[in-house]
Amino acid sequence: MYEAGRGKLRPADSITHRKRLSYAAFLKERVKYALDCKPERSPSLRQSADFQTLCRDGIVMIPGFLAPEQVEAYVRQIKADTPIFDGQVEVSDIGSCILNDADQVGDFQAFFESPLIQAMARAYVSADVETPRKQIMLKLKPGEEAYSDFYHIDHWEHKLRAFLLLQDVSADNAPLVYLKGSHRLKPWRLRKEFEIFHHFRPAPKDVRYATPHTTEESKWSGMCLAPEVYNIGRAHGYEEYIATGTAGSLLLFDAKGLHHSTALKQGTRLLLAMHLDRRSKGYFKRVMDYEGQG
Numbered sequence: 582m583y584e585a586g587r588g589k590l591r592p593a594d595s596i597t598h599r600k601r602l603s604y605a606a607f608l609k610e611r612v613k614y615a616l617d618c619k620p621e622r623s624p625s626l627r628q629s630a631d632f633q634t635l636c637r638d639g640i641v642m643i644p645g646f647l648a649p650e651q652v653e654a655y656v657r658q659i660k661a662d663t664p665i666f667d668g669q670v671e672v673s674d675i676g677s678c679i680l681n682d683a684d685q686v687g688d689f690q691a692f693f694e695s696p697l698i699q700a701m702a703r704a705y706v707s708a709d710v711e712t713p714r715k716q717i718m719l720k721l722k723p724g725e726e727a728y729s730d731f732y733h734i735d736h737w738e739h740k741l742r743a744f745l746l747l748q749d750v751s752a753d754n755a756p757l758v759y760l761k762g763s764h765r766l767k768p769w770r771l772r773k774e775f776e777i778f779h780h781f782r783p784a785p786k787d788v789r790y791a792t793p794h795t796t797e798e799s800k801w802s803g804m805c806l807a808p809e810v811y812n813i814g815r816a817h818g819y820e821e822y823i824a825t826g827t828a829g830s831l832l833l834f835d836a837k838g839l840h841h842s843t844a845l846k847q848g849t850r851l852l853l854a855m856h857l858d859r860r861s862k863g864y865f866k867r868v869m870d871y872e873g874q875g
């Protein structure tokens with residue numbers, strides 16, 4: 582999902598921008614972006630089963646990324662040094678309490694500076710991949726719904742996401758749900774991507790939207806209701822994957838694929854999360870000087 586916040590609100594630019602919008606313009610930008618990406622793939626990574634799974638399915642869960650003692654140390658640090666468990670951090674529109682700049686809060690280098698994640702991201706996204714968001718994310722309230730609970734895509738540009746599970750995530754602990762294979766280029770994707778291209782506009786600082794929007798309708802661009810997801814899934818043979826896992830597991834997923842969050846049923850769900858993308862070189866940055874996506 583997107584977080585507005587780092588860019589400037591420039592309505593005049595947005596109006597000019599919208600006048601230029603067309604499907605042809607979108608396709609041109611999409612091709613341009615794809616040509617700008619220069620994946621860097623070492624021979625060992627090409628043979629990595631996890632990397633192959635990520636490329637094939639758009640998502641991979643890697644158990645045992647962090648040892649249990651280290652997971653416990655991370656949780657202790659978060660409880661001692663942040664207010665996130667105290668209910669003082671506002672619940673965002675994606676249903677989680679989020680603390681940004683998590684690398685400034687504690688020593689979480691094994692995740693945020695992981696050579697494995699960086700190598701996977703350089704290979705999947707591009708050698709110039711960036712890590713603009715380093716977050717602690719907590720779901721605290723059972724039953725709390727979010728509008729990211731609808732199936733959606735985040736972008737047409739790369740947006741690889743990494744979650745480090747700091748607690749066991751069962752079906753009751755708000756697992757991410759993903760349609761395997763839906764990250765690949767198909768006609769249905771282009772329609773959804775164009776919605777995002779067409780409706781996008783920077784939002785005021787510190788306001789979060791699933792997709793920064795110009796109208797009430799725009800808020801839902803990139804999203805699918807159940808019948809559409811059913812038809813897309815059936816037409817292309819996509820399989821639904823519920824990303825459950827044990828504490829210490831690493832989840833990597835391509836947010837261009839169809840995915841949605843789920844409400845917490847019981848307990849809590851604590852993650853470290855990171856975005857891996859090229860937003861400073863992306864379309865919105867170039868056209869609107871806007872980087873605030875996610």
Ligand SMILES: [Fe+2]
Nearest residue numbers: 582729735836
């Ligand atoms: Fe999303």
